[in-house]
Amino acid sequence: ARPIIAIVGRPNVGKSTIFNRVIGDRMAIVEDKPGITRDRIYGTAEWNGTPFSIIDTGGIEIDEEDFILKSIRVQAELAIEESDVIIFMVDAKAGLTPADQEVAEILFRSRKPVVVAVNKVDNIQRQEDIYEFYSLGFGTPMGISGSHGLGIGDLLDTAVELL
Ligand code: GDP
Numbered sequence: 001a002r003p004i005i006a007i008v009g010r011p012n013v014g015k016s017t018i019f020n021r022v023i024g025d026r027m028a029i030v031e032d033k034p035g036i037t038r039d040r041i042y043g044t045a046e047w048n049g050t051p052f053s054i055i056d057t058g059g060i061e062i063d064e065e066d067f068i069l070k071s072i073r074v075q076a077e078l079a080i081e082e083s084d085v086i087i088f089m090v091d092a093k094a095g096l097t098p099a100d101q102e103v104a105e106i107l108f109r110s111r112k113p114v115v116v117a118v119n120k121v122d123n124i125q126r127q128e129d130i131y132e133f134y135s136l137g138f139g140t141p142m143g144i145s146g147s148h149g150l151g152i153g154d155l156l157d158t159a160v161e162l163l
């Protein structure tokens, strides 16, 4: 089977934007579980000659606002269970949030390799916004921009190397 990379992070950081860029024209596969909505979640791609599957965990949504943190935990736990490498996505514009720290704690307990991708680093001025994310404890955060298509090759180089 193909190795699996999961994209994990709180809502709105840009997980689906990156997922769609990585899978390109390929179809994503949707799977349903009772009580959870999964939308466009599994895709396949290839980088540097390595085929892999990629999961957009953000497709899992629980409606009520009170359940957002629960939903984030469910996503992180599913990702840990199913994946070989985790891309932990955060948002340079929003900065570090308690929800990010919540995700970090869950990921930290796993033995899976984690790469921190700081999305919305849309220009060179924003590059300094990545530094606060060192405190998540997963090494050097990588600045990327899903909407501008910046840094995604370097991120995939790193993620695929960890597979
Ligand atoms: P998700 O909830 O984590 O899947 O996030 P989405 O991919 O749906 O993106 C959330 C919002 O952030 C959308 O309005 C995107 O257009 C926006 N967004 C995604 N990537 C970038 C980026 O690199 N820069 C900026 N400025 N906005 C982005």
Ligand code: MG
Pocket (backbone or CB within 6 Å): 015, 016, 017, 058, 059
């Ligand atoms: Mg999404």
